[in-house]
Amino acid sequence: MSEPQAFIAAATELLGARGFATDPELVSPWLTDWRGRYSGRALGLASPASTAEVSAFVRLCGEHGVPIVPQGGNSGMSGGATPDDTGSAVLLSLRKMDAIRDLDVAGRQVTCEAGVILQNLHDLAEKNRLRFPLTLGGKGSATIGGLISTNAGGTQVLRHGTMRAQVLGLEAVLADGSVFESLIPLKKDNRGFDLKQMLIGSEGTLGIVTAATLRLMPEIGERTVLWAGLDSIGSAREFLLLADELVGESLEGFEVLPAHCLESVLAHVPTARSPLAGAHSWFALVELVAAPGQGEALRQSAENLLTMAMERRLIEDATIAANEAQAEAFWRLRDEIAPAERAIGPAMQHDISVPVSTMAKFVEQVGPEVEARFPGTTAVGFGHLGDGNIHFHVLAPKGAVRGEWEASTGKQISAFVHDRVTQWGGSISAEHGIGQMKRDELGRLGNPVALAMMRTIKNALDPKGLLNPGKLVPLAPEGATP
Structure with missing residues (x-):
């Protein structure tokens, strides 16, 4: 045998x-x-x-x-x-x-x-x-x-x-x-x-x-979900700061997405509807929560937030979900972005983070850099603006062959994005892990001392290297002590 x-x-x-x-x-x-x-x-x-x-x-x-x-x-x-x-x-x-x-x-x-x-x-x-x-x-x-x-x-x-x-x-x-x-x-x-x-x-x-x-x-006793249209992600950042100031203890979530993402979802999900009538460059999805019995006060807080944001011209238009069904419909527009993008064609998805204070500037600056360096691509950023984690996706040009494009130009794009993230003091993996996809990039860009510590711990706890080999922990440089 x-x-x-x-x-x-x-x-x-x-x-x-x-x-x-x-x-x-x-x-x-x-x-x-x-x-x-x-x-x-x-x-x-x-x-x-x-x-x-x-x-x-x-x-x-x-x-x-x-x-x-x-x-x-x-x-x-x-x-x-x-x-x-x-x-x-x-x-x-x-x-x-x-x-x-x-x-x-x-x-x-x-x-x-x-x-x-x-x-x-x-x-x-x-x-x-x-x-x-x-x-x-x-x-x-x-x-x-x-x-x-x-x-x-x-x-x-x-x-x-x-x-x-x-x-x-x-x-x-x-x-x-x-x-x-x-x-x-x-x-x-x-x-x-x-x-x-x-x-x-x-x-x-x-x-x-x-x-x-x-x-x-x-x-959650009560929740109120808002959908706002904005002219830029920079305005979304200012809107977030205002929300934190006015309703900080109630602020449960703050998500942003560009018009491209909303349009992709509307095309992909037949039942989806845009919450606002007009066109806007960016959108913010905000959820506020409160204890049972505080629904009226929570809605009043939401209205006050939107009023002040409109007065400061941070938002262009907004609506408040009328009921739970509408609130879930707002959230579905956010949750369906990834499937909608996959339906369009090949893309390189980057789960990145930079300091919260610089995320808006990163998207505004690096997006155009990517599109200029790799003609025909479309860079879109969406996600958790409040914690500095944006899903920065780069969509392939029309006609790109799935599989081939990711393995060639896609890799060059990811290396460029990761280089820029590192230069901005961020992380190439905010919440999705390293796995096998980013292991070599972590080895290329990670702090040498931190990487050496990771290898030492791995070798101590798994000396035979049998637990999930080839994932997360980068190989030691050739000639170096593992």
Whole structure:
């Protein structure tokens, strides 16, 4: 029996026929990332049902020298959950581990397994008059483990922070099969390093998240959603500052998008309608929230904000959602931007951040630079202006061949954008992670001391290099100590 066959036999014995699949029909759907950019091969698909099974399986992989690619909802944006094309690795799906281990309503916290889908967690919290303060477009497929592993962001970071801020405790299986268990949250704990924070955002390269204790928030009693038309992203920045000044404690989200993005969504979604009658260069989507019973006061605050913004000529026109259905329709215009752009044709998507105070200037300056350097392209920036995270997309010229364009001109564009982001003191990955897509760029542009620290930690916790190889951690320069 060959070594791969011996491993497959042992894995099947450990997890059972349903827990370890080699049938191509069962495995192949998970070998390509959801964007369709990365595809690979694997020895099989492991689907353990408990932390104990994950531990035993990881130990088995270590004994056989089999690399492991952990996978949640396979909805990542950077190819971080896709194996390479050698076929030597195994996929480790956490989707079966979807139990709610404990819900403390009074303490506003929940302990759940890594495979819990974000939408299901939202529903559970809502049934108990609570909420989980992180959401994103892929909430119907994204899993808690994946969100933790990539330190996901979303549209509520402005007020509540990234996934890192939501994690109170963590459980993870390390490369040797041992279980790091730190699920019980403590307000004060000075017993050395905060090891759970090291695992958050490590993209499965240091350990496999199996469960977490998360903070919950009181339910939103009232919310008001505004849609405003503006002449520039610079005006949007001033509008944000005004909103922070007038309604700061109520400000839940502040998103911006150019006219190009709105037009793309209106063309892509037949039922979509523009909230305003006139044409505007930019739009702002603003959400305000308040405690139950404060609806009238919240709406008055929204009206006062818009009145003052109009007086200062920061906005050209605006409307307030009349009801929940209209509020959701406003948000759908934002959530459908990425699918609408994919329907247009090839594009290079850049998940970047620069200091909040300079984001508007970055978009105004770098967008035209890209279009001038790469004729025929269209640069659009949209997203979370309030936390300095803009999704800076560069659409290919008409007639560009999908796949070919990204691999040639697209790479040159991304290198140029990343160079400019770095020059502006920003990050080439704001919320989507590094994965395999940005690993080499991180190696090219990252701080050498920080990169050396990352490699040292990786080598210490995963000396065989079996946990999600080829992702996140850049290779050491040739001739350097790894």
